[in-house]
Amino acid sequence: MSKTTPRPVTMKDVARHAGVSRTAVSLVLNGRDSVALADETRARVLAVAAELGYRPNAGARALANQRSDWYGLVTEIVTAPFAVDIIKGAQDRAHVDEKYLLIASTESDPAAETAVIERLLEQRVEGLLYAATWHRAVTLPEIAREVPTVLVNCFDREGRFPAVVPDERAGGRRATERLLAAGHRRIGFVNLDPDMPAAVGRRIGFHETLREAGIANDENLEIYGHATADGGYAAASALLDLAEPPTALFCANDRMAMGAYDAIKERGLRIPHDVAVIGFDNQELIAAYLRPGLTTVALPFETMGAKGVDLLAAIITGQSTATETVTVDCPLLERASV
Amino acid sequence: MSKTTPRPVTMKDVARHAGVSRTAVSLVLNGRDSVALADETRARVLAVAAELGYRPNAGARALANQRSDWYGLVTEIVTAPFAVDIIKGAQDRAHVDEKYLLIASTESDPAAETAVIERLLEQRVEGLLYAATWHRAVTLPEIAREVPTVLVNCFDREGRFPAVVPDERAGGRRATERLLAAGHRRIGFVNLDPDMPAAVGRRIGFHETLREAGIANDENLEIYGHATADGGYAAASALLDLAEPPTALFCANDRMAMGAYDAIKERGLRIPHDVAVIGFDNQELIAAYLRPGLTTVALPFETMGAKGVDLLAAIITGQSTATETVTVDCPLLERASV
DNA sequence: GTGAAAGCGCTAACAT
DNA sequence: ATGTTAGCGCTTTCAC
Numbered sequence: 001m002s003k004t005t006p007r008p009v010t011m012k013d014v015a016r017h018a019g020v021s022r023t024a025v026s027l028v029l030n031g032r033d034s035v036a037l038a039d040e041t042r043a044r045v046l047a048v049a050a051e052l053g054y055r056p057n058a059g060a061r062a063l064a065n066q067r068s069d070w071y072g073l074v075t076e077i078v079t080a081p082f083a084v085d086i087i088k089g090a091q092d093r094a095h096v097d098e099k100y101l102l103i104a105s106t107e108s109d110p111a112a113e114t115a116v117i118e119r120l121l122e123q124r125v126e127g128l129l130y131a132a133t134w135h136r137a138v139t140l141p142e143i144a145r146e147v148p149t150v151l152v153n154c155f156d157r158e159g160r161f162p163a164v165v166p167d168e169r170a171g172g173r174r175a176t177e178r179l180l181a182a183g184h185r186r187i188g189f190v191n192l193d194p195d196m197p198a199a200v201g202r203r204i205g206f207h208e209t210l211r212e213a214g215i216a217n218d219e220n221l222e223i224y225g226h227a228t229a230d231g232g233y234a235a236a237s238a239l240l241d242l243a244e245p246p247t248a249l250f251c252a253n254d255r256m257a258m259g260a261y262d263a264i265k266e267r268g269l270r271i272p273h274d275v276a277v278i279g280f281d282n283q284e285l286i287a288a289y290l291r292p293g294l295t296t297v298a299l300p301f302e303t304m305g306a307k308g309v310d311l312l313a314a315i316i317t318g319q320s321t322a323t324e325t326v327t328v329d330c331p332l333l334e335r336a337s338v
Numbered sequence: 339m340s341k342t343t344p345r346p347v348t349m350k351d352v353a354r355h356a357g358v359s360r361t362a363v364s365l366v367l368n369g370r371d372s373v374a375l376a377d378e379t380r381a382r383v384l385a386v387a388a389e390l391g392y393r394p395n396a397g398a399r400a401l402a403n404q405r406s407d408w409y410g411l412v413t414e415i416v417t418a419p420f421a422v423d424i425i426k427g428a429q430d431r432a433h434v435d436e437k438y439l440l441i442a443s444t445e446s447d448p449a450a451e452t453a454v455i456e457r458l459l460e461q462r463v464e465g466l467l468y469a470a471t472w473h474r475a476v477t478l479p480e481i482a483r484e485v486p487t488v489l490v491n492c493f494d495r496e497g498r499f500p501a502v503v504p505d506e507r508a509g510g511r512r513a514t515e516r517l518l519a520a521g522h523r524r525i526g527f528v529n530l531d532p533d534m535p536a537a538v539g540r541r542i543g544f545h546e547t548l549r550e551a552g553i554a555n556d557e558n559l560e561i562y563g564h565a566t567a568d569g570g571y572a573a574a575s576a577l578l579d580l581a582e583p584p585t586a587l588f589c590a591n592d593r594m595a596m597g598a599y600d601a602i603k604e605r606g607l608r609i610p611h612d613v614a615v616i617g618f619d620n621q622e623l624i625a626a627y628l629r630p631g632l633t634t635v636a637l638p639f640e641t642m643g644a645k646g647v648d649l650l651a652a653i654i655t656g657q658s659t660a661t662e663t664v665t666v667d668c669p670l671l672e673r674a675s676v
Numbered sequence: 677g678t679g680a681a682a683g684c685g686c687t688a689a690c691a692t
Numbered sequence: 693a694t695g696t697t698a699g700c701g702c703t704t705t706c707a708c
Contacts, residue, residue: 008462010701021679026703038677058460059397059406060701063684068397077422077429084415084422091415091443100457103441105429119438122396124346229627255627262629265603285419285623289567289593291600348685359695364687376693398685401700 009052018048025049029056062124070102071312072120074113075131077105082301086131086152089305097313099126114141121146127312130154131305135165135197148315152308153301155325162315164307164326168198171297171330172205172250175278178295179248180213182276182338188239188246189222190232190256199224202252202280221246225256232256236263240275248276248338254286257294257337277337280330293335300328347390356386363387367394400462408440409650410458412451413469415443419621420639424469424490427643435651437464452479459484465650468492469643473503473535486653490646491639493663500653501663502645506536509635509668510543513616516633517586518551520614520676526577526584527560528570528594537562540590540618559584563594570594574601578613586614586676592621595632595675615675618668631673638666 011029015022020041026032028045048054062068073090075083091101104120106113120128121143128147132138132154139157140149151163179187189206192199207217220242225235232251239246240263249264251257257279264275271277271292279287279296287294307326314320349367353360358379366383386392400406411428413421429439442458444451458466459481466485470476470492477495478487489501517525527544530537545555558580563573570589577584578601587602589595595617602613609615609630617625617634625632645664652658 008701012701022702023679023704024677027678030703032704041677055456055460057401057462057701058457059400059462060684061703062397063395063401063686063700064702064704066684077426084419088415088443101441103439105426118393119396122393124395124397229629233629255623258627259629283623285593285621286627289596289624291567291571291597346685350685360686361688361695361697362693365694368687379693395685398700399687401684401702402686402688404700 085301168201232259423639506539570597
């Protein structure tokens with residue numbers, strides 16, 4: 001009595017119904033011109049295939065072709081509001097090459113990571129994309145070397161893999177320039193833990209832009225905060241309570257900017273009237289919903305995902321071989337806080 | 339001169355090196371006890387396989403087994419801070435059955451959706467999970483019927499598919515009860531667009547809990563807002579400016595609670611001292627970073643993902659056949675706003 | 677123009 | 693206990 005799922009229709013079925021050989025069906029369905037087929041035959045095959053609801057078996061095809069058309073994407077999906085955008089960018093880009101993404105998640109547990117990649121390799125993925133949710137140095141399991149691999153939003157500690165990373169420094173410049181353009185000269189910088197590549201790059205961009213504008217460096221205006229709203233609140237508070245407080249705050253991430261908003265409002269100051277704020281990351285949920293909307297520098301996750309596939313494809317087809325690191329621009333997103 | 343990727347080692351290779359037949363290798367590697375093999379042979383095969391770095395070809399195995407071990411998960415990944423958790427829950431649960439998830443994303447464009455499912459079926463997925471990012475009625479493309487399908491965080495308009503959805507009503511109860519327990523009697527309710535299942539369910543829970551507590555319904559205390567921070571701000575403002583303002587606000591989502599925070603703080607009131615706030619959704623980025631942290635009812639995405647796979651597996655193995663709808667509890671997350 | 681045949685890597689029934 | 697064989701669905705070469 002159990003509902004038996006009918007067995008999928010195969011090429012053999014199509015061939016039989018159309019009264020031709022399996023070869024003919026294959027040729028027609030794959031549009032091979034190498035061999036000339038009678039238009040009549042071609043049409044009949046197509047018709048029968050449609051009628052029967054023929055659907056190619058991707059696995060069988062991969063076996064015969066010795067080509068899976070798959071890339072593996074491994075990412076720390078748990079912690080990842082960002083992962084989604086990388087996935088989207090990668091998926092869309094893969095689609096244009098008619099490649100598909102096998103997405104696997106890890107929890108940055110190295111053992112699990114190896115196991116996950118192992119599974120991907122069993123599926124015979126043609127290449128691997130390894131995406132991090134925050135920009136950092138990583139160490140891939142050895143097993144990743146068995147197949148072309150590209151890092152996204154992270155880089156290999158020893159530089160053995162090609163990588164795609166955000167241009168933090170240019171992002172820092174961009175934020176600073178925006179504040180400068182709005183007339184600010186005393187800009188407070190609430191930075192992240194200085195160990196992070198993000199903190200380093202953004203800071204360099206900040207300082208070099210200031211220098212180029214002929215603004216002397218004021219150490220009091222730079223402060224490190226815990227990368228949370230509370231951290232931003234504390235840091236911003238300290239800055240605002242300075243004898244000569246800044247008129248603008250560059251927060252190295254949106255969460256800290258969220259805290260900074262509180263500190264500013266608490267002092268009866270208005271954004272951007274009394275104090276301008278600019279963030280970094282463009283975490284939609286925060287930046288778009290803060291009041292006023294937060295002007296921020298966006299991390300180009302989608303673009304990085306796409307670029308990653310680009311690079312991977314180039315490597316697989318042999319057009320690129322270097323372990324080059326590609327840098328992606330961080331665009332400014334204007335909202336209403338500057 | 340191009341780096342030739344070595345062809346993966348196959349069972350045949352292992353057999354040759356071990357001096358046994360391919361059958362023997364298959365038997366050993368799959369731990370088949372049906373046929374007795376000499377321990378010595380068994381050990382030799384294992385050793386050779388390890389030495390050669392043999393890795394099974396999942397596709398070939400699927401072909402021979404007529405079983406892919408895959409489920410397809412289609413979701414609107416673009417807009418989805420939530421999708422991630424559903425994916426995680428589903429993936430972890432699938433893992434225990436040694437099933438794998440093929441994740442595909444759509445942008446709710448019906449044509450694209452059909453195409454995406456088509457691809458999944460070409461991979462011969464054994465079943466389909468269709469996950470929405472917000473709880474609602476959906477209409478699946480006909481093609482989804484070709485294979486067992488379970489809806490997650492949504493339900494079929496005609497009830498033809500089994501589904502897993504959050505228990506909005508119990509969630510509404512839970513929030514209200516929490517406020518009641520804190521001693522509040524005048525509770526303002528900032529609800530979502532009343533067309534949404536979420537709004538309907540949460541509202542019912544709210545009202546029935548109030549009624550059971552013997553609190554008369556006060557229409558002035560219920561208001562609909564646009565589902566954004568601005569909407570929450572406006573709605574909360576209206577409530578707070580009432581002649582007899584509420585002492586607590588139940589916001590039907592965290593974004594609106596975010597706006598409510600602003601409205602409250604602007605009036606010099608303190609949370610939760612003067613006004614308590616409870617949200618819904620538990621959007622980490624907001625709820626955890628708001629100051630004070632937002633107490634909220636969590637949408638059980640991870641559990642729903644897991645339950646979805648559960649149901650799907652049951653259907654595939656014929657243990658469940660009904661188009662039942664499973665309801666998942668929404669737990670309360672205490673932070674500091676009540 | 678069309679079809680027979682071999683092979684992709686793996687499984688399993690069957691014979692030895 | 694071990695090996696032979698056919699077959700999973702598809703592709704492609706090569707002879708007709």
